[in-house]
Amino acid sequence: MRTSNENIVLNTLLKIAFVFLLVAQCFTTPVAAQAVARKGDSGSQAGAIKGNATVTVAGKIITAVKTGSNKLKLISWRKNSNGSYTRLGDSGSQAGTVGKIAATSFFGGNKLATAVMTSSGNLKIITWRVNSNGSITRLGDSGSQAGAVSSLSVAAMSNELLVTAVRDGGGNVKMITWRVNANGSLTRRGDHTAAKGTYVRVTRLDALSGNVQAVCAFKNSSGKLTLASYKIATNGAIKFLKYGNAGAVKDLAIDAIRGTHVMTAVKTGSNTLKMIAWQVSGYGDFYRRGDASAGSIGGLSVNTVSSSNSGAYISTAVSTSSGKLKVIMWRTNGNTSSVTRIGDSGNQAGAASMIRIVGTSHHNMTTAVRTGSGTLKLINWDFNAMPLP
Secondary structure, three states: OOOHHHHHHHHHHHHHHHHHHHHHHHHHOOOOOEEEEEEEEOOOOOOEEEEEEEEEEOOEEEEEEEEOOOEEEEEEEEEOOOOOEEEEEEOOOOOOEEEEEEEEEOOOOOEEEEEEEEOOOEEEEEEEEEOOOOOEEEEEEOOOOOOEEEEEEEEEOOOOEEEEEEEEOOOEEEEEEEEEOOOOOEEEEEEEEEEEEEEEEEEEEEEEOOEEEEEEEEEEOOOEEEEEEEEEOOOOOEEEEEEEEEEEEEEEEEEEEOOOEEEEEEEEOOOEEEEEEEEEOOOOOEEEEEEEEEEEEEEEEEEEEEEEOOEEEEEEEEEEOOOEEEEEEEEEEOOOOOEEEEEEOOOOOOEEEEEEEEEOOOOEEEEEEEEOOOEEEEEEEEEOOOOOO
16 A cells, blocks of 8 residues: 555656656647748749849848840849839849859848859859849959869858859869958868769858868769768868768759758659758768658759757748649758658649749748749748747
8 A cells, every 4th residue: 555655756757747748749749731822923023044043131032043145143132021022123234154153142241142154164253242222233253263163052151251062174073162352352262172973062050169061962973962071160271071872863952950950852863852851960970860752853942941959941942743833841850850741832833943942031931933934033932830949
């Protein structure tokens, strides 16, 4: 027979167990699927494009495009409360003929950088200022400090330091760091040549041990996904750390999640979408966490809408097997061991290619695409998600 004290202890333990059961149920209950709603678009305010890179700068959407005449043009847009967009200004004829293009914004300011393949096939970095009225001013560039490239990506490490990841003239993946000078010109600081590959993408992680860590993702010479980690010192010195690998891919995108995690969105060898979450250690090791799959796709773009210690919202914009635009929302838990699809846009958009997606809050995204008629269009999307704790 139990004493009164034993009964008190037993009742207390039962109450604690009940609380843990409730908490566990909250975290294992499936998230109900929700619609991604189309709110508005930019209409016919832009012309034909042959390339597209899109970023957010000082509360504005900036589309860096390769025009129908193969020129680089930057266009600034204001997103209105009703979901439409107003074209504010553009860069006019401040840049010349380009091939492939990429773009990155700096931290908390009104500047961005474009990485382009010039008409001669070489890499050039150009810095820009977005003025308060939406006009765009060219500041400086990297000149002839880099050679031939056939794939490129760029990320800001700080307000004074950029990194470009490229496929160089020899077919190798090369990381190059650049010092951004006060006048907007750039000085090449360091580089590292990795394995052969293409579809090169780069993203920035949080600073570790006083250095900034970057991750480059690419399709290797065997057709499989490879990730490479780097430490980048504040003076631009770059040090390769480790490789990580996954299966066959035909296209890929990457974005950072909460500092030490990254999400790769890939078009697999069977043309389906797969989301793979990775944790990156301070030594650069890659630990594959959760993953999730979707249906057949064409092109793709990925963006971390918001993240915290409890998880992240991730948006992917893809062209479906029928060539139409679809936005898919995903939720990860805190350690990214689970990746859950929680909603999509269905058939609210038409034919699209050269897709880019950026998030402006935990529930609002912008896609910039090349429409079926070949013109640039911005579309505003809303997802009714609660902010992360």
